[in-house]
Amino acid sequence: MSNTPKKTQKNLWKCGKCGGELKLGVVRASYLGNDFEVQELKCLHCGLVLITEELALGKMFEVEQSLEDK
Amino acid sequence: MADGRKAAVSIDRYLQGVSLTAARIGEGTYETKLYVNTKGFTSLPVVTMSHKTEGYTPEEAVQEAGRCLNCQCLECVKGCKYMEHYGSYPKNYLRQIYNNDTIVMGIRHGNKMINSCSLCGQCGVICPQGLDLGQACKATRESMVTKGKMPPSAHDFALRDMAFNNSEEFAMTRHQPGHNSSKYVFFPGCQLSASSPEHVEKVYAYLTEKLPGGVGLMMRCCGAPADWAGNQDLFQNSLKVLMAEWERLGKPQIIVACSTCHSMFKDRFPEVISLWELMDHLELPVRGDNISSASTSGPESRTAGKVAVQDACTTRHEPVIHDAVRRILTKLGYEVEELPYNKALTKCCGFGGLTSFVNPELGKEIVEDRISESTTDYVAYCAMCRDNFAAQGKRTFHLLDLIFGTNLEEAANRPKVGISYRQENRAKLKRKLLHSLWKEAPQEKEGAYRSIKLLLNEKVEQIMEDRLILREDIQQVIELAERTGIKFINPDNGHSLAHFRPVKVTYWVEYNPQEQGIEVLNVYSHRMEILEDGHE
Numbered sequence A: 001m002s003n004t005p006k007k008t009q010k011n012l013w014k015c016g017k018c019g020g021e022l023k024l025g026v027v028r029a030s031y032l033g034n035d036f037e038v039q040e041l042k043c044l045h046c047g048l049v050l051i052t053e054e055l056a057l058g059k060m061f062e063v064e065q066s067l068e069d070k
Numbered sequence B: 001m002a003d004g005r006k007a008a009v010s011i012d013r014y015l016q017g018v019s020l021t022a023a024r025i026g027e028g029t030y031e032t033k034l035y036v037n038t039k040g041f042t043s044l045p046v047v048t049m050s051h052k053t054e055g056y057t058p059e060e061a062v063q064e065a066g067r068c069l070n071c072q073c074l075e076c077v078k079g080c081k082y083m084e085h086y087g088s089y090p091k092n093y094l095r096q097i098y099n100n101d102t103i104v105m106g107i108r109h110g111n112k113m114i115n116s117c118s119l120c121g122q123c124g125v126i127c128p129q130g131l132d133l134g135q136a137c138k139a140t141r142e143s144m145v146t147k148g149k150m151p152p153s154a155h156d157f158a159l160r161d162m163a164f165n166n167s168e169e170f171a172m173t174r175h176q177p178g179h180n181s182s183k184y185v186f187f188p189g190c191q192l193s194a195s196s197p198e199h200v201e202k203v204y205a206y207l208t209e210k211l212p213g214g215v216g217l218m219m220r221c222c223g224a225p226a227d228w229a230g231n232q233d234l235f236q237n238s239l240k241v242l243m244a245e246w247e248r249l250g251k252p253q254i255i256v257a258c259s260t261c262h263s264m265f266k267d268r269f270p271e272v273i274s275l276w277e278l279m280d281h282l283e284l285p286v287r288g289d290n291i292s293s294a295s296t297s298g299p300e301s302r303t304a305g306k307v308a309v310q311d312a313c314t315t316r317h318e319p320v321i322h323d324a325v326r327r328i329l330t331k332l333g334y335e336v337e338e339l340p341y342n343k344a345l346t347k348c349c350g351f352g353g354l355t356s357f358v359n360p361e362l363g364k365e366i367v368e369d370r371i372s373e374s375t376t377d378y379v380a381y382c383a384m385c386r387d388n389f390a391a392q393g394k395r396t397f398h399l400l401d402l403i404f405g406t407n408l409e410e411a412a413n414r415p416k417v418g419i420s421y422r423q424e425n426r427a428k429l430k431r432k433l434l435h436s437l438w439k440e441a442p443q444e445k446e447g448a449y450r451s452i453k454l455l456l457n458e459k460v461e462q463i464m465e466d467r468l469i470l471r472e473d474i475q476q477v478i479e480l481a482e483r484t485g486i487k488f489i490n491p492d493n494g495h496s497l498a499h500f501r502p503v504k505v506t507y508w509v510e511y512n513p514q515e516q517g518i519e520v521l522n523v524y525s526h527r528m529e530i531l532e533d534g535h536e
Helices: A052-057 A059-068 B002-016 B058-065 B075-079 B079-087 B092-103 B111-116 B123-124 B131-148 B156-164 B191-196 B197-210 B223-228 B232-248 B259-265 B275-281 B317-329 B352-358 B359-370 B383-390 B397-403 B408-413 B419-436 B456-465 B471-484
Strands: A023-031 A033-043 B170-172 B184-187 B215-217 B253-258 B306-310 B335-339 B379-380 B396-398 B496-500 B507-514 B517-526
Touching: A023 A059, A052 A059, A052 B359, A052 B517, A059 B456, A059 B517, B058 B131, B075 B079, B075 B123, B079 B359, B092 B111, B092 B131, B092 B496, B111 B131, B111 B352, B131 B352, B156 B191, B156 B223, B156 B232, B156 B352, B156 B419, B170 B419, B184 B197, B184 B306, B184 B396, B191 B197, B191 B383, B191 B419, B197 B215, B197 B397, B215 B232, B215 B419, B223 B232, B223 B259, B223 B352, B253 B259, B253 B275, B253 B359, B306 B317, B317 B397, B352 B359, B359 B383, B379 B383, B379 B397, B383 B396, B396 B397, B396 B408, B419 B456, B419 B471, B471 B496, B471 B517
Parallel strands: B184 B215, B184 B253, B306 B335, B306 B379, B379 B396
Antiparallel strands: A023 A033, B170 B215, B496 B507, B507 B517
16 A cells, blocks of 8 residues: 555546536545545535545545554 | 763762762673674774873874774664664664553554564574564554554455465365375465465375375464464464364374464474475475576576575574475585574564565565575575565575476576465365365355456556455456446546445456456555445
């Protein structure tokens, strides 16, 4: 998980389930009993959330690690 | 000088108005427990004062001070990349470990450090006082697990791999075909079975030919990953199943090919014997190649059969194994080169204690350090040592490569077997042995995802290796996405991006279906859970 994420352009994707556009929206996330609300890409129509590589290996990984050390 | 210091302390105490006598231990000269290696230093005479009544001149004083060795007790740090990596020494590490374990609120900054030690015991052997930092790290890991404070990501992959090895996919116990009792049982271990399953087949054939009374076969995990991870419940439960299987075979003598298995079993099972000790006493198998393929520094400077021995760290206190390995090599015609840290002082390859899972950067440093100690080809008798060295470009044989002696040039350069293929090799080995030796029909594996053919290039395979993502994880993501339509589409290139969370990790795969299979373009994962409806 420590390697540098591949740089990808944002908003390349459309929802494959309903064809909806993706926009930043409030997303609820949880780890080790801690809940958060964060702004992430999600389908405006069906709510499917996209976690990008940058986010998963960047900020999200950092938060996971610090919660694990609490 | 000591008197001067004593006087200064008295003056200071007097001026501060505190006791002149309380707790004045360790003043003046006394015998220290610290150790300084003076090898390489030559004794210099005391600088004589040119004018005795006036004391040293500035030049003389500098010269006299230059005799000081600036003593530091750091022998263990010099031998250990882990201790060097964290930039301090055991006394400080012990304090950090204690503080980390006793903290009530706040961040446990020492978690990664505690989980990065390979628990190999080298420091305990180097230290004249026998201080083994690994013992403190292991006890603390156990304490962290008990308190529920072990970071879940630290050993997750290794423990899931252990679960695979104890599952029906790999685990099996049988008497030798045609026998209903076993005098011996061969326990090849999961890493040899993963790295070179063909050696397991050859060794088993050899043992059944050489040993009378039936040689059973037991394939599963010895439990070391759980022990190293500080998870004693898991370790004891794994051991309990193993013990029951061994009793079912009639308590045969266990022959182990893996040094770690040996270290786990030796105090728990009677008469455990290492394959090397046994082979040293038996007639060696006939080899399929000659010995001249080992080289000292690459193909252009070839000499006849010299190899440098990498002793497995889990044999540190097993001189019988060290000697057996060297005798086997001598019998095979090899000249043995000893590495600077060998036998009881040997260095870990970074697998021990699960270091390379917790701290891959340190794992690489450890290997880099070890493989730079000699340009001679290495020979290891631990499959993980061999694979870890090979992964960083060091020509390394497994001792079984030399014993069976086929395709030595290929064996020295054989790349490390990646994480997905390790599991696949184990599963295939079990199916092959059951079919060829026990004439049992292999069990069909469940799961529609297994039939998905993946097209993986080297770059993606490396990403999977670094991020500990298995082929099976990718297949499951794609199967779910294609079955349900839950995925994202890139309208420009038609790529799909989908996710799946089997248990505690969400895997994401970018892929593109082709005629020959599914081309995988990228994979990544996270542990955090998304709680939106319709997402997970």
